[in-house]
Amino acid sequence: MQLYVDSANLADIRAAAALGCISGVTTNPSLLAKEDPSLDVKALLLDIHRTVGGHTSVEVVSTDSDGMLREADEILQWFPEATIKIPFIPAGLTAVRKLADQGIPTNVTLLFTANQALIAANAGATYVSVFLGRLDDISTDGVQAVRDTAEIWDTHGMESLIIAASIRNPLHLLECARAGAHIATVPYKVLLQSMKHPLTDAGLEAFLNDYKAMVAKKGS
Ligand code: G3P
Numbered sequence: 630m631q632l633y634v635d636s637a638n639l640a641d642i643r644a645a646a647a648l649g650c651i652s653g654v655t656t657n658p659s660l661l662a663k664e665d666p667s668l669d670v671k672a673l674l675l676d677i678h679r680t681v682g683g684h685t686s687v688e689v690v691s692t693d694s695d696g697m698l699r700e701a702d703e704i705l706q707w708f709p710e711a712t713i714k715i716p717f718i719p720a721g722l723t724a725v726r727k728l729a730d731q732g733i734p735t736n737v738t739l740l741f742t743a744n745q746a747l748i749a750a751n752a753g754a755t756y757v758s759v760f761l762g763r764l765d766d767i768s769t770d771g772v773q774a775v776r777d778t779a780e781i782w783d784t785h786g787m788e789s790l791i792i793a794a795s796i797r798n799p800l801h802l803l804e805c806a807r808a809g810a811h812i813a814t815v816p817y818k819v820l821l822q823s824m825k826h827p828l829t830d831a832g833l834e835a836f837l838n839d840y841k842a843m844v845a846k847k848g849s
Pocket of ligand 1: 656762796
């Protein structure tokens with residue numbers, strides 16, 4: 630399972646990219662809106678793409694398919710490797726089919742059930758983003774939606790890649806990997822939390838102290 634960063638914050642994306650374990654980045658309008666309003670969106674997205682070098686999902690904000698396709702054209706002029714992120718609405722599916730027919734990668738977002746993911750995949754989505762955290766927020770098992778999707782994908786040999794999105798904590802990450810998601814898109818904070826283990830810290834401290842003691846002993 631690959632890891633993407635779910636962020637539009639350049640500092641976080643740079644820090645995550647420096648870890649060497651990130652294959653892409655997903656953005657959305659809300660994540661962009663959290664950043665400095667003086668930043669030019671196009672310039673920011675180009676910086677983000679240059680920083681990570683791999684998958685970069687950029688979301689459209691139109692709600693009609695012609696508008697979505699116009700936005701997709703514009704984004705692809707910024708950088709042709711972009712993946713066009715499209716909301717799961719009927720107009721979105723029309724746009725996904727048209728983009729898929731031209732070989733342009735799409736990421737269908739705001740999926741909350743395996744049925745939605747199945748429909749998006751049949752419209753030609755390259756990626757299907759299943760949101761866990763927002764399901765948990767309404768007392769519904771978010772991981773189950775990813776598990777159901779992965780099971781259907783296995784049964785029918787579906788080709789779209791399943792992105793586990795709306796990941797809020799390390800347990801979500803673990804459960805998505807167990808459920809069979811192909812990719813997890815993770816906020817930088819959750820990536821750091823998932824790296825942390827007290828035995829790693831204690832083990833390193835002991836290694837360094839032991840080595841220092843050995844050097845001191847040799848020197849005396
Ligand atoms: O990128 C979409 C998704 O990951 C958003 O997460 O935490 O706003 O539900 P969240």
